[in-house]
Amino acid sequence: MITKLTDKPISIAADHRGVVLKERLKGWLLAKGYRVKDCGTDSAAARVDAMDYALQLVAELKASRSDFAIGICGSGQMMAITANRFPFVRATLLHTAEESIDARRHGDANMLVLGADVTDDATVESILAAFLNTTALGDRYAERRKRLAELDISEL
Template sequence: MIALACDHHGVALKQELMKMLDEMGLTWKDFGTYDANNPGDDYPVYGYKAAQAVASGECDRGILLCGTGMGISIVACKVRGIRVCTCSDVYSAEMSKRHNNSNILTMGALVVGNEKAKMIARSWLNAEFEGGRHQRRIDMIEKIENGEDPEMEKGK
């Protein structure tokens, strides 16, 4: 299941992505916001809920949107176990999954248009983590999350 969340800037794009996910046969859960006309809706609330759902395993991955994709990515990165990629191109989205095993994609609804956003999302959703040498780096990221030095090996 894909967690979806956005601020008021991302409502229309989120609706387009919902249609795309339906066409791809993927399930999704919408964590809000729902009102494009309410700039008082705060993206940290919705981004946090979606990131928590991914971190807990309720959802497999997430796609989060705000005006630039940056603010909501900062929120999601605060949740342990989340690896965000903020993308405005297809190649970066694919590589973030293949090499970094990103589990949340953020995009700027004011940065990318609907069609490009769908291309980016499809690329990210279809990419698979390569593992191998990249897993070692994910393990290092997890050490940092736990307050450990990524160069320290246990027993040394």
């Protein structure tokens, strides 16, 4: 059972390698009662850059139009690397439901990243369900997240 942690649309985007998985996950989300904001791409036929679609998801999070985003590319790496350039994004590339639970509990991850070429269909749904059904823990984890948000890399 999914406990909805947001009433806002969940933003989702993919590059050309992740289009099929994006469409499948959109259907899953809609069937579970979520609203979805599709940020592209819509075709696997033409090569596109995952970075461009990660930036669209970042914009949705920054504007608070979405509390959660899902980015999909071949390996997931470029989506995660791009999104994590922004201090308000906590993107996590996940391969198991167990990782998903820890990413939400400990890091309050707000962007799920998946590798379309490296994650099987059954696992993807369990990762997404765990991600959307897990709340962030308080105490030391809240303090850690606060410290993370306040990091200034220019001071290193």
